[in-house]
Amino acid sequence: MSAQLHVACVIATIGRPVHLDTLLRSLADQTQPPTQVIVVDQSHTTDTATVIDTYRDRLPLRRITSDRGLSLGRNTGLAALDPDYDIVAFPDDDVRLAPDALANAAAAFATG
Numbered sequence: 313m314s315a316q317l318h319v320a321c322v323i324a325t326i327g328r329p330v331h332l333d334t335l336l337r338s339l340a341d342q343t344q345p346p347t348q349v350i351v352v353d354q355s356h357t358t359d360t361a362t363v364i365d366t367y368r369d370r371l372p373l374r375r376i377t378s379d380r381g382l383s384l385g386r387n388t389g390l391a392a393l394d395p396d397y398d399i400v401a402f403p404d405d406d407v408r409l410a411p412d413a414l415a416n417a418a419a420a421f422a423t424g
Contacts, residue, residue: 317418320348320397324378324385325405329359336363338408340370344415346401349373350392352385 321339325332332351339346349371353360364375378388386402393400399421403409 316344317398317422318347318396319344319399319401319414319418320350320393321346321401321403322350322352322386322389322393323403323405324352324354324382324389325360326354326380327357327359328405329363331406332360333363333366334408335403335405336367336371336373338411339403339414340367341411342409342414343412344418345371346414347372347397348393350389351375352389352392353377354380354385 339349351364351373353375361375364373367373376388376392378385390400399418401417
């Protein structure tokens, strides 16, 4: 059996703390947890930081900031990742992932 692939997540968000909370909860409940989660905060409030703080004990989270723009946020987050990953996921901040989403993605890449 081969080693499990490491999945990192980069999330660009702007002013949607309720949605971000739902996404982070679904990441915390994954059967294969992410090895890194970078949240790129493009808002100018403390709401995103407050949500992130509630998941720090369950996820390997890091919050960074960038100017506005989805591509800019994703590229900024990608540049901030530690090199310990095999796959990078870019979930939108308004989704809820199925509990086996990251495991299924890793398995698809491992066998593909």
